[in-house]
Amino acid sequence: MTSNLPVPTQLLIGMQLGNGYGSQPGAWRVPGVDPKSYTSLEAKIRHAQAAERGKLHFLFLPDGPSHIGDIEHEPPYYSLDVMLMLAVLARETSHIGLVATGSTTFNEPYNLARQFKALDVMSHGRAGWNAVTSSSEDVAVNYGKRLPSSADRYGRAHEAIQLVQALWGSWGKDAWVHDQASGQFARADDIEPVAAGGKYVASRGPLYIPPSEQGQPVIFHAGGSPNGHDLAGRYANALIGAVFTIDDARAQRMALRNAAERAGRDPNEVKFFAGLMTSITDTKRTALDRRITMMGTSLPQRLAYLQQMLGIRLDLSQLDTPLSREQLANARPSTRDPRSSNALKVAREGWSLKDVLAHGVIDYHPVIAGPAIEAADHMQEWLEAGAVDGFWISPDIDDGIDAFVDGVIPILQARGIFHSDYGGSTLREHLGAPAQYGLDRRLHD
Numbered sequence: 001m002t003s004n005l006p007v008p009t010q011l012l013i014g015m016q017l018g019n020g021y022g023s024q025p026g027a028w029r030v031p032g033v034d035p036k037s038y039t040s041l042e043a044k045i046r047h048a049q050a051a052e053r054g055k056l057h058f059l060f061l062p063d064g065p066s067h068i069g070d071i072e073h074e075p076p077y078y079s080l081d082v083m084l085m086l087a088v089l090a091r092e093t094s095h096i097g098l099v100a101t102g103s104t105t106f107n108e109p110y111n112l113a114r115q116f117k118a119l120d121v122m123s124h125g126r127a128g129w130n131a132v133t134s135s136s137e138d139v140a141v142n143y144g145k146r147l148p149s150s151a152d153r154y155g156r157a158h159e160a161i162q163l164v165q166a167l168w169g170s171w172g173k174d175a176w177v178h179d180q181a182s183g184q185f186a187r188a189d190d191i192e193p194v195a196a197g198g199k200y201v202a203s204r205g206p207l208y209i210p211p212s213e214q215g216q217p218v219i220f221h222a223g224g225s226p227n228g229h230d231l232a233g234r235y236a237n238a239l240i241g242a243v244f245t246i247d248d249a250r251a252q253r254m255a256l257r258n259a260a261e262r263a264g265r266d267p268n269e270v271k272f273f274a275g276l277m278t279s280i281t282d283t284k285r286t287a288l289d290r291r292i293t294m295m296g297t298s299l300p301q302r303l304a305y306l307q308q309m310l311g312i313r314l315d316l317s318q319l320d321t322p323l324s325r326e327q328l329a330n331a332r333p334s335t336r337d338p339r340s341s342n343a344l345k346v347a348r349e350g351w352s353l354k355d356v357l358a359h360g361v362i363d364y365h366p367v368i369a370g371p372a373i374e375a376a377d378h379m380q381e382w383l384e385a386g387a388v389d390g391f392w393i394s395p396d397i398d399d400g401i402d403a404f405v406d407g408v409i410p411i412l413q414a415r416g417i418f419h420s421d422y423g424g425s426t427l428r429e430h431l432g433a434p435a436q437y438g439l440d441r442r443l444h445d
Contacts, residue, residue: 005254005386011379011418012271012390012431014058014099015051015401017085018077020044022397023277025074026294030397037398038075041088047401048089051096054405055421057430058097058128060240060392061085062222065106066138073297083115090123097427099128099220104160105153106134106143110203112160113167116217117209125213125426129164130220130240131231133157154227156200161219161235162439163201166194168216169438170206186210214426215437224252233259234443237433238271240392244338244366249274249387264442271389271431274382275365276375279396280403284370288358291369291396295357302357309333309340309362310347319354323347342366365394372407379408380417 020037021027028035037043048059061082069077079085082100090098098119102112112129120127133153134140140147148156172190179185194205221232222240229252232239239256243249249272257267279287295302300316307314310331312323323331328348333340343361351359360367368375382388395401412418423429 005250005257006268007384007386008389009417011383011388011412012273013056013418014060014097014273014390014392015047015056015404016060016062016392016394017044017047018062018079018394019075020047020079020398021075022400023394024291024294024396025069025298026296027397028075029296030290030294033398039080041085043398044079044085044089045092047398048093048096050401050405052093054409055419056096056393056405056409057390058099058427059086059089060130060220061100062130063101063103064134064136064139066136066142068136068138083119086119086127087122090119090126095126095422095425097126097128097218097430098123099130099218099427101130101132101222103134103139104131104157105148106139106145107160108203109160109163109201110167110205110207113164113207114209116164117168117207117212120212120214120217121209123212125215125428127212127217128220128238128427129217130222131157131161131164131235132222150227152200154231157231158234159198159200161231163194163196163198163203165216165235165436165439166196167203167205167207170194171208171210173211173215173437176210211437212426214428215435218427218431218433226255229255229259232256233261233265233270234263235440237269237428237431238273240273240275242364243274243387244342246382246385246387248338249382250385253387253389265440266434269434273390273392274388275394276378276391277360277363277365277367277394277396278375278400278404278408279360279367279369280372280375280400280407281369282371284374287369288355291358291360292354294396299354299357302362303353305362306343306353306357309337309343314353320352322350322352372403373411375404375408376411376415379412380415383417 020043061079063078063082067076086098116129137147175187175190177184191206219236220238221236224241241252253272260267260270281287312327312331331344333344346359347356
């Protein structure tokens with residue numbers, strides 16, 4: 001197995017697009033943000049074009065067809081419909097990759113194959129499928145089901161991805177003749193049923209969609225479990241991870257590459273992306289104040305969570321004061337939460353409790369709140385440590401995309417660790433992923 005981690009010389013960067021407001025629940029109330037962006041195509045188009053202006057490699061639309069939260073005060077987290085949205089963005093952009101989540105548990109493989117390959121053709125080879133198993137009962141009940149066990153979810157995922165790829169390849173690469181003079185539209189012998197099935201899924205096929213400029217969509221996976229690494233190592237060209245330290249990122253990148261090698265693939269074909277949440281402003285104080293405003297009524301819940309992370313009692317009436325010497329002496333980072341050490345580090349810097357929370361210490365990815373150079377330094381440090389191949393960015397508010405593109409990207413380009421223009425037109429070219437059409441015949445059982 002791989003023992004050394006190669007250090008990439010250039011960063012790959014994707015941008016998350018969600019509900020149109022930003023990654024923070026209170027983003028929709030920030031002055032200057034259109035409160036109707038949730039249903040605005042124009043907002044999504046503007047965001048996508050800003051990301052493409054920065055030469056980012058792909059847009060990523062997460063999906064989880066349910067809502068858990070305070071709908072009276074917070075918008076749903078996800079886009080109206082990821083596939084419809086990307087179909088629109090395919091017409092309004094020309095180079096940036098278009099990646100969406102599609103559950104293998106709550107979708108039939110034929111539908112997934114059809115939707116993503118159609119998007120791939122419509123976008124001229126820029127589509128990517130983030131194949132996930134889904135892990136929430138709230139999603140399951142929307143489909144009238146109970147959430148299957150992890151073994152069944154991943155068992156189905158392996159079968160579903162193989163079936164989807166078989167369907168993608170069922171229309172032969174050279175089958176489309178479209179010869180008006182002879183009257184031959186396609187070579188029928190090169191378009192064949194797959195007639196495949198297993199314990200969980202089956203389809204006769206074929207899928208009546210010819211190849212795109214990249215052949216077929218690129219597969220992504222999001223998750224950091226051993227099952228997730230195994231799935232991504234076998235089928236994916238990119239894994240989107242949730243990691244909070246360089247050491248954890250290195251370990252997950254290594255696990256991913258080893259899984260690819262075990263499956264019979266070249267580990268360099270699989271890229272590891274760490275998440276990064278950004279609030280890019282001229283000063284740290286401005287960024288923290290904006291994040292405090294967006295926290296709104298969630299401060300008590302956030303403080304309660306921070307209390308568990310540090311193992312000490314925290315008083316809601318003391319939000320504007322730093323932790324006392326006694327509290328800092330007694331604080332112990334939770335061994336069950338990898339964010340806890342960073343939370344204590346920030347607290348020891350003398351910030352108020354409110355400011356500690358505004359640093360994003362309980363957010364679901366590391367947070368950079370402040371000047372663009374801080375984000376650039378973070379990304380360069382992780383790259384040079386061999387911890388990542390790239391990042392997927394989640395700005396706090398909608399114009400945070402412009403702030404990242406106009407502030408961070410020029411710094412990375414000046415340092416020689418981010419490209420100045422696209423080297424190709426397809427997502428495979430952006431990621432350095434090898435050509436593939438249909439199933440990968442190299443895979444070991």
